[in-house]
Amino acid sequence: xxxxxxxxxxxxxxxxxxxxxxxxxxxxxxxxxxxxxxxxxxxxxxxxxxxxxxxxxxxxxxxxxxxxxxxxxxxxxxxxxxxxxxxxxxxxxxxxxxxxxxxxxxxxxxxxxxxxxxxxxxxxxxxxxxxxxxxxxxxxxxxxxxxxxxxxxxxxxxxxxxxxxxxxxxxxxxxxxxxxxxxxxxxxxxxxxxxxxxxxxxxxxxxxxxxxxxxxxxxxxxxxxxxxxxxxxxxxxxxxxxxxxxxxxxxxxxxxxxxxxxxxxxxxxxxxxxxxxxxxxxxxxxxxxxx
Numbered sequence: 001x002x003x004x005x006x007x008x009x010x011x012x013x014x015x016x017x018x019x020x021x022x023x024x025x026x027x028x029x030x031x032x033x034x035x036x037x038x039x040x041x042x043x044x045x046x047x048x049x050x051x052x053x054x055x056x057x058x059x060x061x062x063x064x065x066x067x068x069x070x071x072x073x074x075x076x077x078x079x080x081x082x083x084x085x086x087x088x089x090x091x092x093x094x095x096x097x098x099x100x101x102x103x104x105x106x107x108x109x110x111x112x113x114x115x116x117x118x119x120x121x122x123x124x125x126x127x128x129x130x131x132x133x134x135x136x137x138x139x140x141x142x143x144x145x146x147x148x149x150x151x152x153x154x155x156x157x158x159x160x161x162x163x164x165x166x167x168x169x170x171x172x173x174x175x176x177x178x179x180x181x182x183x184x185x186x187x188x189x190x191x192x193x194x195x196x197x198x199x200x201x202x203x204x205x206x207x208x209x210x211x212x213x214x215x216x217x218x219x220x221x222x223x224x225x226x227x228x229x230x231x232x233x234x235x236x237x238x239x240x241x242x243x244x245x246x247x248x249x250x251x252x253x254x255x256x257x258x259x260x261x262x263x264x265x266x267x268x269x270x271x272x273x274x275x276x277x278x279x280x281x282x283x284x285x286x287x288x289x290x291x
Contacts, residue, residue, distance in 0.1 A: 003238065004238075004239065006235075007234070007235040007236075007238040007239050008235065008239055008243065008247055009235070010231045010232070010234045010235030010236075011231065011232060011235040011236055011239065011243075011244050011247040011248065012247045012250045012282065013227075013231050013250075014227065014228040014229075014230075014231030014232045014235070014248075015228070015247060015248040015249065015250040015251045015254075016250045016251065016254045017223040017224070017227045017228040017231070018223070018224065018228055018248075018251040018254075019250065019251040019252065019253070019254025019255040019257075019258060020219075020223045020254060020255075020258055021220060021223060021224045021255075022093075022097075022255050022258075022259070023255065023258040023259050023262050023263055024216060024219050024220055024223070025038055025085070025220070026259075026263060027216070027262070027263070028213075028216040028220075031212070031216075032211075033211075033213055033216065035085055035086075036198055036202055036205075036206060037206050037213055038085075038216065038217075038220065039081060039082070039085070039194060039198070040194065040198060040202055040203070040206050041206070041213050041214070041216060041217025041220065041221070042081070042217055042220035042221050042224050042225065043078065043187065043190050043191045043194050043221070043225060044191065044217065044221070045214075045217040045218050045220065045221025045222070045225070046187050046220075046221030046222070046224065046225025046226050046229075047184075047187045047188065047190075047191045047221075047225070048221075049221060049222065049225075049226050050180070050183055050184040050187050050225070050226055050229075051184060053180050053183075053184070053226075054180050054181055054184040057178075057180055059181075060177060060178055060181045062177075062181065062185060066174050066177070066185075067185055069173050069174055070173060070174055070177075070182060070185035070186050070188075070189065071185060071186070071188055071189025071192060072169070072173070072189060073166065073169045073170060073173050073186045073189060074185070074186040074187055074188060074189025074190035074191070074192075074193070075189050075190065075193050076162045076163075076165045076166035076169060077162075077166050077186065077187075077189075077190045077225070077229065078189070078190035078191075078193045078194050078197075079158070079159075079162040079193070080159050080162040080163045080166060081224070082194070082197065083155045083156070083158040083159040083162060084096065084100055084155070084156070084159035086152075086155050087099065087100075087152045087153075087155035087156040087159060088152075089152070090149040090151055090152035090155075091149050091152030091153060091156065095138075095152075095153075095156065096152070096156050096159075097134070097137075097138045097252060097255070098134050098135060098138040098156075099153065099156025099157055099159070099160060100156060100159050100160050100163065101130070101134045101138070101160070101249060101251075101252060102157060102160040103159075103160040103161070103163040103164040103167070103245060103248065104127055104130050104131070104134075104245050104246060104248065104249050105127045105131070106160055106161055106164040106245075107164040107167050107168060107241055107242065107244070107245025107248070108123055108124075108127055108241075108242045108245060108246075110164055110165070110168050110241065111168070111240060111241035111242045111245075112242075114168075114241075119242050122284060122285045123242045123243070123246065123285060125284060126246050126281050126282070126284045126285050127246065127281075129277060129278075129280060129281030129284060130246065130249050130277075130278055130281035130282070132274075132277060133249075133274045133275070133276075133277030133278035133280070133281055134249070134252060134274065134278065135274070136270050136271060136273055136274025136277060137252055137253070137256055137271050137274030137275050137277075137278055138252070138271075138274070139268070139270075139271055163248070164245060166232075167232065167236060167241060167244045167245050167248055168241050168245075170229075170232040170233060170236040170237070170244070171232075171236035171237045171238075171239070171240075171241055171244055172237070172241075175237035179230055179233035179234050180230070182229075182233045183226070183229040183230045183233050186229050186233075187225050187226075187229060190225070232244075243285055246281070246282060246285060247282055249278055249281065249282055250278075250279075250282060252275070252278055253275040253278055253279060256271060256272075256275055257275075
């Protein structure tokens, strides 16, 4: 039981790191930086930090097949950020958050398909609790009439799928490798894809060290690439995919709290209730396991 709680804590803390990103990105946008600058600074900074960590602590031989598998996991992290940030351009943030958090049940479905086994009762109950908690915390309940842009909606759902795949593969790909080595090659995959999407000339157009962009890149790289990938690499292989995706919902409460503390955004009572409901949904499988 101790090992389950420890590994669950790793995944939960990794998800909490993701929750800080939206607030930092908003600050970067307020200071005049754009999508390409934010993304490239995040992944470049994260990759450089992991490179230093690997050279110091995690040097390990990697075959071509292992490299391809790990960089494939990195594609999921990159596409999660790209599709989510693009969704925010055409739909409200509250809608985008709710769409992203569909990764909780998508991850459970992926595990059920792969294992050819229905999820257990605590997992299903937890997903239902998280769904309603997300609707409240995201500000959907009580918001009145909502108009959806179909492109933004599809992008938000794509972000959810990519997030679910990241959690799934984090628990299954090259788990015998050291977490630092796995994390470095995972981040390499994300950086390669981002370079392709933005074209290599982005490195001549964007200077991470100009106008304070490095500060946002360092924070985003640390909390968006280094820590979550490392923490998922430590914890996800030792727990089920369903539980890992449920724990991943820890991102939203942190995002709400960070927006209040840093951006002084107004949060309704119903949204705070939603945060509490999400935390209960995350804790429920652990409580059920102790019965």
